[in-house]
Amino acid sequence: xxxxxxxxxxxxxxxxxxxxxxxxxxxxxxxxxxxxxxxxxxxxxxxxxxxxxxxxxxxxxxxxxxxxxxxxxxxxxxxxxxxxxxxxxxxxxxxxxxxxxxxxxxxxxxxxxxxxxxxxxxxxxxxxxxxxxxxxxxxxxxxxxxxxxxxxxxxxxxxxxxxxxxxxxxxxxxxxxxxxxxxxxxxxxxxxxxxxxxxxxxxxxxxxxxxxxxxxxxxxxxxxxxxxxxxxxxxxxxxxxxxxxxxxxxxxxxxxxxxxxxxxxxxxxxxxxxxxxxxxxxxxxxxxxxxxxxxxxxxxxxxxx
Numbered sequence: 001x002x003x004x005x006x007x008x009x010x011x012x013x014x015x016x017x018x019x020x021x022x023x024x025x026x027x028x029x030x031x032x033x034x035x036x037x038x039x040x041x042x043x044x045x046x047x048x049x050x051x052x053x054x055x056x057x058x059x060x061x062x063x064x065x066x067x068x069x070x071x072x073x074x075x076x077x078x079x080x081x082x083x084x085x086x087x088x089x090x091x092x093x094x095x096x097x098x099x100x101x102x103x104x105x106x107x108x109x110x111x112x113x114x115x116x117x118x119x120x121x122x123x124x125x126x127x128x129x130x131x132x133x134x135x136x137x138x139x140x141x142x143x144x145x146x147x148x149x150x151x152x153x154x155x156x157x158x159x160x161x162x163x164x165x166x167x168x169x170x171x172x173x174x175x176x177x178x179x180x181x182x183x184x185x186x187x188x189x190x191x192x193x194x195x196x197x198x199x200x201x202x203x204x205x206x207x208x209x210x211x212x213x214x215x216x217x218x219x220x221x222x223x224x225x226x227x228x229x230x231x232x233x234x235x236x237x238x239x240x241x242x243x244x245x246x247x248x249x250x251x252x253x254x255x256x257x258x259x260x261x262x263x264x265x266x267x268x269x270x271x272x273x274x275x276x277x278x279x280x281x282x283x284x285x286x287x288x289x290x291x292x293x294x295x296x297x298x299x300x301x302x303x304x305x
Contacts, residue, residue, distance in 0.1 A: 057124045057150040074279055074288065078125055078222060081242055083295045086216055089243040090225040090232045091122055092259040099253035100229055105138070114282035115247040117147045119226070122245065124150025127220040128179075130211070131170070132231035133159040142169045143226070144176075152176050154220065158231060160206050162186040179218075181211055208238040212298045233261045236272070239296040244274065244289040247281065 052068040059065055060079055066072050081087045093111040094100050101107035109116065123129055124145045131141065136157050144152040154177035155170045162182060164171070166189055171178050178194050183201040190196065195218075199210050215223060225235050235241050246259070265271060274289035 053121070054149040056121075060125055070279075073277070074286070075121070075125060077243060077288070077290070081295075082292045083242070084297050086212060086221055086223065086298050087243075088212060088223045088225065088235070088241050088295075088298075089122065089126070089245060090235060090241050091119055091227075091245045091247070092229070092232060093119065093247045093249070094259040095249055095251045095253045097252050097254065098258050098260070099256040100259050101256050102253055103255045105256075107139075110249050110251065110253075111247050112249060112282065112284060115249060115284045115286075118245070118247055118281055118286060120145050120147040121150070122224050123153055123226075124148060126153045126222040126224040128154040128156050128177075128215055128222075129224045129226050130156040130158065130215075130231070131226050132228055133157055133161075133163050134230065135226075135228040136164055136168055136170060138228070140169050142172070144174070153224065154179065156181060156215065158206055158211065159188075160186065160201055160204055162188050164190075166190050179215075181206060181214065205234075208235045208240040209296060209298055212240055216298060229257055229259055229261060232259070236260060236291070237262050239294045240298070241291045242295050244287075244291055246287040246289065248285045248287065250283050 053071065056067050056071045056075065059067055060075065064079075067076055078087050078089060092100065093115055095110055100110065111119075123143065129143050131143065135141065136159070143155045152174075156179045157164055157168075157170060158181050160181075160183045164180060171191065171194060173191070173193055179197055180188065180190060180194055181197040181199060182188060183204070183206070184198045186198075188196060197214050197218075199206055199214060201207075212223065225232055225241065232244075236244065262272075272291070272294060274291050276290070277288040279286040279288065
């Protein structure tokens with residue numbers, strides 16, 4: 001049995017999901033603490049990485065064990081928040097010059113295979129993925145996990161004016177929770193299985209902190225703000241992000257919408273500071289930006305899905 005399979009069995013035993021024979025794994029369990037022995041087992045199975053990805057979604061949710069390399073460095077910071085019980089991460093896929101589409105709006109696909117796989121891994125690790133209605137209308141995304149192993153998250157669309165069609169792919173009834181967040185008085189034409197969240201709005205906009213508080217009340221603790229650029233920018237400006245993942249493709253587009261648009265500042269020292277860690281995704285680069293210093297407190301979710 002490979003080290004990864006032995007570890008999976010230990011996790012099953014520790015969480016009570018399956019019943020196994022401990023004598024079979026006595027060599028791992030007998031000496032030292034379980035987390036230490038599991039980490040040692042992972043260290044002896046590096047030749048199997050990154051095939052250990054299938055363990056990661058469950059380990060991140062159910063254990064405090066270090067994730068196997070290379071996943072701990074990339075996704076370990078998403079395990080828990082530093083401000084409250086929520087972890088909110090946004091993701092941008094862009095060109096070197098920070099474009100997310102051409103001037104005509106074409107964007108499929110700026111990021112390559114590894115960059116898209118990273119996005120799907122993020123989806124597999126969160127409780128809910130959030131998009132604005134503009135992205136839902138323009139791209140009709142599925143927001144499921146298809147490129148990697150792992151569970152698909154709940155799908156949330158911010159639709160203050162009721163523009164989303166009931167036939168949108170992200171509303172497909174596939175057993176995953178689907179939520180539409182809208183204004184208090186907006187008329188909606190949606191299937192009965194869709195959860196509708198009504199919030200007070202200012203100038204027709206839903207406040208990011210109110211959106212997160214509503215999701216926390218519904219049990220969602222780890223949230224991905226996937227797009228589009230307006231939605232990501234509003235959550236960033238409101239101090240509602242713990243981390244920002246920027247995946248940079250090796251291309252220069254030259255013109256077109258930018259990944260982030262914030263209010264102008266006069267001085268460089270007014271800029272948002274975001275300590276970064278750099279990871280390579282094939283020929284693309286991931287910037288993992290730590291925004292926890294600017295993150296405002298939202299609330300505490302009672303459980304993570």
